[in-house]
Amino acid sequence: MRQNLDLPGGLLLDFGGVIVNSEKPVGWQQTVTESVLSLVGEGPLVPRERLLADITAGAVAAGLWRNAMSRPRYPRELDQESYVMDFIAADWPDEARATIVQHIAALCYLISSTKELRTLRDGIEELLAWCQQIGLPVAIVSNAMCGQVHRDYLAEQGLSHYFVAELYSDECGLRKPNPDFLHLGAQALNLDIADCWYVGDHLDRDVLCGTRAGIGANVLMPSPGSAARPYDVPVSADLVLGTPRDLLNEMRKIHVPT
Numbered sequence: 001m002r003q004n005l006d007l008p009g010g011l012l013l014d015f016g017g018v019i020v021n022s023e024k025p026v027g028w029q030q031t032v033t034e035s036v037l038s039l040v041g042e043g044p045l046v047p048r049e050r051l052l053a054d055i056t057a058g059a060v061a062a063g064l065w066r067n068a069m070s071r072p073r074y075p076r077e078l079d080q081e082s083y084v085m086d087f088i089a090a091d092w093p094d095e096a097r098a099t100i101v102q103h104i105a106a107l108c109y110l111i112s113s114t115k116e117l118r119t120l121r122d123g124i125e126e127l128l129a130w131c132q133q134i135g136l137p138v139a140i141v142s143n144a145m146c147g148q149v150h151r152d153y154l155a156e157q158g159l160s161h162y163f164v165a166e167l168y169s170d171e172c173g174l175r176k177p178n179p180d181f182l183h184l185g186a187q188a189l190n191l192d193i194a195d196c197w198y199v200g201d202h203l204d205r206d207v208l209c210g211t212r213a214g215i216g217a218n219v220l221m222p223s224p225g226s227a228a229r230p231y232d233v234p235v236s237a238d239l240v241l242g243t244p245r246d247l248l249n250e251m252r253k254i255h256v257p258t
Helices: 028-040 048-068 080-088 094-114 124-134 147-156 179-188 203-213 244-254
Strands: 010-013 020-023 117-120 138-142 165-168 196-200 217-220
Touching: 010 179, 028 048, 028 094, 048 080, 080 094, 094 147, 124 138, 124 244, 138 147, 138 179, 147 165, 165 179, 179 196, 179 203, 196 203, 203 217
Parallel strands: 010 138, 010 196, 138 165, 196 217
Antiparallel strands: 020 117
């Protein structure tokens, strides 16, 4: 853990694990299945049992893919069409594939919004308000299946105005630990990457990404909802903190009012 850190010029935040904690509701797959059947109406689709099994398997397969994508230096994001057509509907009859392809964006929004129960992390609102008060810009740089779900959540919580930019992997085509993704965040703040801190909840995606990008400081903030690290990663964080409130306290300690 590094000592004597200077206050950054800007703050880059992960969404899941930092702004919110997420839990998977029991039975989310069944909820999505019923919603999909309503979404496509009477068009040609697979039976309910098959749809449920493929939605479940697709989520597992995508999770394994995301773990694997922490190894390449410059991973691209899995686009929504590939997720639906390759991870869920790869072996559906042609008529069913032709039906679901018309609903890809809606299905990804539905899955992303249903399979995570999100709650704001302790102190995040106070942290954002303090950054705004002292003129320290904040942006989000986050992997996401459907960034629009995150945008809508922040709007519902009344937090959108705190962010200079919200950058999500499905919209940018990049995913952490691709260092180019964090460089986009720094550019959104009109800052050099070395003048920014990045706060994330995963060593293999977030801290590794910051290290590759040359971030000013990596802050690891493990969350109760964070996925287990799949393998060893030879990097370490500059700060390890429990909550956004802890980060606020640390930043206040080193802030020198002008």
